[in-house]
Amino acid sequence: MEIPNYKTALIVGAGEGISASLSRLFAKEGLRVALAARHIEKLGALCSETGASAFACNAADPDEVERLFGAVERELEAPDVVVYNASARARGAFVDLVPADVAQAIAVSAFGGFLVAQQAVRRMLPSKHGAILFTGASASVKGYPQSAPFAMGKFALRGLAQSMARELSPQGIHVAHFVIDGGIRSAVRTEAPDRPDSMLDPDAIALNYWNVLRQPRSAWTWELELRPWVEKF
Numbered sequence: 001m002e003i004p005n006y007k008t009a010l011i012v013g014a015g016e017g018i019s020a021s022l023s024r025l026f027a028k029e030g031l032r033v034a035l036a037a038r039h040i041e042k043l044g045a046l047c048s049e050t051g052a053s054a055f056a057c058n059a060a061d062p063d064e065v066e067r068l069f070g071a072v073e074r075e076l077e078a079p080d081v082v083v084y085n086a087s088a089r090a091r092g093a094f095v096d097l098v099p100a101d102v103a104q105a106i107a108v109s110a111f112g113g114f115l116v117a118q119q120a121v122r123r124m125l126p127s128k129h130g131a132i133l134f135t136g137a138s139a140s141v142k143g144y145p146q147s148a149p150f151a152m153g154k155f156a157l158r159g160l161a162q163s164m165a166r167e168l169s170p171q172g173i174h175v176a177h178f179v180i181d182g183g184i185r186s187a188v189r190t191e192a193p194d195r196p197d198s199m200l201d202p203d204a205i206a207l208n209y210w211n212v213l214r215q216p217r218s219a220w221t222w223e224l225e226l227r228p229w230v231e232k233f
Contacts (some may be wrong), residue, residue, distance in 0.1 A: 012035070017184050025207065035053070086113075113161075184205070200227070
């Protein structure tokens with residue numbers, strides 16, 4: 001039973017939370033790590049801690065995404081693990097939503113995922129090796145009131161992942177989508193005293209991403225849903 005071996009990871013939409021935990025875990029496991037975000041100043045401490053390289057990129061801009069992959073190739077190598085962790089929201093009553101804000105939210109949450117995945121796949125297909133992981137949300141499978149743009153983007157991202165998995169898994173590329181169903185614990189956001197363990201630990205989420213990456217090809221997962229163990233379905 002052959003376990004896939006990966007060397008270089010690119011995390012797009014990097015910051016605190018899931019992406020920071022992934023960066024630490026990937027570095028610990030011996031992968032070279034590249035982090036991409038619109039504003040890379042916030043990544044200085046994480047890069048110092050993990051040895052990661054930071055790259056500025058607007059994931060919804062085709063030219064910037066193409067330049068990102070070129071820069072990562074030159075500085076490191078073509079990534080064989082790509083995580084799309086970027087998203088955007090436009091909140092408010094449906095009749096009050098600003099069309100430009102809605103378009104931007106969908107562009108970041110879904111169109112950017114397409115752009116990043118396309119550049120990744122073009123580099124992975126020749127060797128028939130690689131993995132592309134998408135960070136979804138409970139909004140990927142159920143829309144909430146006053147959050148239509150987020151649901152639209154996340155539904156589209158899930159559809160992209162499912163379509164890609166069916167097309168590309170037989171060609172050696174593991175595509176997986178993660179439904180993050182719950183709040184994520186952080187230094188500034190913790191559980192209420194009367195609701196212990198009601199939030200997701202970002203390190204635990206990262207470990208699940210890693211477990212999916214380590215799956216043998218005979219039993220690949222295309223989607224994993226993660227929620228706190230005390231949450232009711």
